[in-house]
Amino acid sequence: MGTTRRMLAAAAALLLLAGAATPAGAQPPDRVLYEVRGTDSAQRDTIARSGADVLGVRDGTVTVVASPAQARELRAGGLPLSEIGDVDALLAERGAGKRTAGDFPAGDEGYHTYAELSEELSAAAREHPGITRLSSVGTSAQGRALHLLKISDNAGTDEAEPEVLFTCNQHAREHLTTEMCLHIVQRFTEGYGSDPAVTNFVDTREILVIPSVNPDGAEYDIAGGEYRGWRKNRQGAGTDLNRNWDYRWGCCGGSSGNPASDTYRGPSPFSAPETRAVAGFVDSRVVDGTQQITAHIDFHTYSELVLWPFGYTHDDTAEGMTAEEAQRFAEVGRKMAASNGYTPQQSSDLYVTDGTVNDWMWGKHKILSFTFEMYPRGAGGLDGFYPPDEQIAPQTARNDEAVDILLAEAGA
CATH class of the missing domain: 3.30.70.340 (Metallocarboxypeptidase-like)
Known part of the structure; x- marks a missing residue:
């Protein structure tokens, strides 16, 4: 297939490369x-x-x-x-000849719809009740739960252990990232008690996973039985969730004020219910004045990159980022990239972005926050967002060591 x-x-x-002209009288694309x-x-x-x-x-x-x-x-x-x-x-x-309305196109059934993802998370919670707690951080613009699965040896108790957050699918069409978060869930539940590394991390960390920050957009991207290339959420004309965070929002030419743009930042910071909900959860993890979440990865596709703050400026150091802190980001980022073969760099080396999750996580809470741009490598066009489902297993497992590196750093 x-x-x-x-x-x-x-x-x-x-x-298309052959240059087929737009028919006379037809609307240009x-x-x-x-x-x-x-x-x-x-x-x-x-x-x-x-x-x-x-x-x-x-x-x-x-x-x-x-x-x-x-x-x-x-x-x-x-x-x-x-x-x-x-x-x-x-x-x-x-998607020609492969339509399956409301589902991934035929041949891509290995990817999970929102309903399938919800069932997988419920099953993980049922089958591993001692180490999991399933809840949500809030709801999307269209009312879907933003699932949160906590994995820890005493998941029902708020212990004094470093918390590590993994978020996926801020951008609707990046379905491989949802599979990445689901792989983390499966690895740290099914491997507990048999895999020594997994068991140690579950016993000494609180692992927090939000597999889909943008479920409305993800469902819309596949709703017609073919891919739409949709990026934003489904609030009005749509907001680019990773330009809607309240740190240097709209400051530096790294987002758009035009609602028609794919990088539209929204009318105000946290105007999107999805970003507001995730941020509210992170804010709630400040206990007795100390942020319990110490490390974070936000998964995206594609280009095979490990990125760190700041995105809003090309400067390595700026207000809120000392030379020592920038050096730690670079050291951890390079170590993770060495494990998975990605390219490590400061986010703005790619291009300037503002109102992003990594800048907010670090700028407000001093959380060691990275973005992973997953498979494929290079300028893959639209097809880069829709790799064959045969790639799910190797490309998610490819990040196991990097995830472990961050979990270890969370306690440093």
């Missing part, structure tokens, strides 16, 4: 996929400031989705955009 899927995707890409080669960080900042949707970056090559107006603006600024094709046509070809 994976081979057939890749052949269809390749055929669609070749047809609203979203077009482009590639920009040989960019530096300043040029990537320019792309991000335009409100275009940066999909992936590798060795200076950027794949980006832009509206006609955004493309004109970028070209006027001297950026050489090479057109790949109409996003909606690419996505339609990507």
